[in-house]
Amino acid sequence: MQPKIRFTASKAPAAQSALARLTARYGQTDLRRASVVVALGGDGFMLETLHAQSGRDLPVYGMNCGTIGFLMNAYIDDGLPERLQLAEEALLNPLSMQAENVRGKVTNALAVNEVSLLRQGPQAARLRVSIDGRERMAELVCDGALVATPAGSTAYNYSAHGAILPIGADVLALTAMSAFRPRRWRGALLPKTAEVRFDVLDSDKRPVMADADSRNSVRDVISVVVRSNSEISYRLLFDPGHGLEERLIREQFV
Missing domain, CATH: 3.40.50.10330 (Probable inorganic polyphosphate/atp-NAD kinase; domain 1)
Structure with missing residues (x-):
C-alpha cells in the first residue's frame, strides 16, 4: 500500500x-x-x-x-x-518547560532537543539548581545552563561540552555554559524521570531568559522547571x- x-x-x-x-x-x-x-x-x-x-x-x-x-x-x-x-x-519524548517571569506569568512549552537558560545582560547568571525538590547546587554562576534529551545531546549540549547520550538511554544531560562557580563544572547526568528546577538568584541585577528549542523564549525568568514528558x-x-x-x-x- x-x-x-x-x-x-x-x-x-x-x-x-x-x-x-x-x-x-x-x-x-x-x-x-x-x-x-x-x-x-x-x-x-x-x-x-x-x-x-x-x-x-x-x-x-x-x-x-x-x-x-x-x-x-x-x-x-x-x-x-x-x-x-x-x-x-x-x-x-519531549521536555516540558514551565517558566515563571518576574511579573508572575507562567509559560509552558515543549522541547525536543533542550531547554536552556541564558544570561540576558553582560553579567553572569546566578542559578540555584534543585533535582526532584532537593537542592543540589546552592549557586551556579555561569553564562547559562541547559537540560538536553538524548536526541538533543549532540546539538547545543555538545557545543557546551556536554555528554552525548545514547538514544535509548533513560537519561537527561544537565550542562552549564562557561561555568565560573563551581569553576569548570562539567554538569551531570540525571534519570529521565528527574524534575529539574532552576531558581534565578539576583534576577533584577542578573536577568535570565529561558528557551525551549530556540522557539519559545521567555525573558526575565525567576524560575524554570524542566521534566521529560512521557505522555507525548x-x-x-x-x-x-x-x-x-x-x-x-x-x-x-x-
Missing part, C-alpha cells in the same frame, strides 16, 4: 524547489488523510514540524535541504514511497542503518 504523503518545506529556496519537484511527482495529500509527513529543510525545520504534529500521531520523515541535517535523511528524488515503507521509527511521543522515520542510534555513535568518532 502506497503511503499517503503530506509534504512540508522550510522557506529556504532549496527546500521550496524540492517541494515543487516532489509534489509534482508524488502528489500532495491533505493533512487530515495523510499517513506520513515528509519535511524538507534542516534540523530547525524538523523541530518546527514535530511541534506542529503534536496530537496527530503522524510519523515524520525528513529530507535534508539545510546545513547539518542530523535529524534528516539524505535528499533523493527517486524511490521515496519505497524508502518510507522501509524506514525505521524512533520515538522521542514524536515519531521520526530514518533510512535503515542511518537511525539516531547510529548517528549518535558516529558523531563521537568524527
Whole structure:
C-alpha cells in the first residue's frame, strides 16, 4: 500500500524547489488523510514540524535541504514511497518547560532537543539548581545552563561540552555554559524521570531568559522547571542503518 504523503518545506529556496519537484511527482495529500509527513529543510525545520504534529500521531520523515541535517535523511528524488515503507521509527519524548517571569506569568512549552537558560545582560547568571525538590547546587554562576534529551545531546549540549547520550538511554544531560562557580563544572547526568528546577538568584541585577528549542523564549525568568514528558511521543522515520542510534555513535568518532 502506497503511503499517503503530506509534504512540508522550510522557506529556504532549496527546500521550496524540492517541494515543487516532489509534489509534482508524488502528489500532495491533505493533512487530515495523510499517513506520513515528509519535511524538507534542516534540523530547525524538523523541530518546527514535530511541534506542529503534536496530537496527530503522524510519523515524520525528513529530507535534508539545510546545513547539518542530523535529524534528516539524505535528499533523493527517486524511490521515496519505497524508502518510507522501509524506514525505521524512533520515538522521542519531549521536555516540558514551565517558566515563571518576574511579573508572575507562567509559560509552558515543549522541547525536543533542550531547554536552556541564558544570561540576558553582560553579567553572569546566578542559578540555584534543585533535582526532584532537593537542592543540589546552592549557586551556579555561569553564562547559562541547559537540560538536553538524548536526541538533543549532540546539538547545543555538545557545543557546551556536554555528554552525548545514547538514544535509548533513560537519561537527561544537565550542562552549564562557561561555568565560573563551581569553576569548570562539567554538569551531570540525571534519570529521565528527574524534575529539574532552576531558581534565578539576583534576577533584577542578573536577568535570565529561558528557551525551549530556540522557539519559545521567555525573558526575565525567576524560575524554570524542566521534566521529560512521557505522555507525548514524536515519531521520526530514518533510512535503515542511518537511525539516531547510529548517528549518535558516529558523531563521537568524527
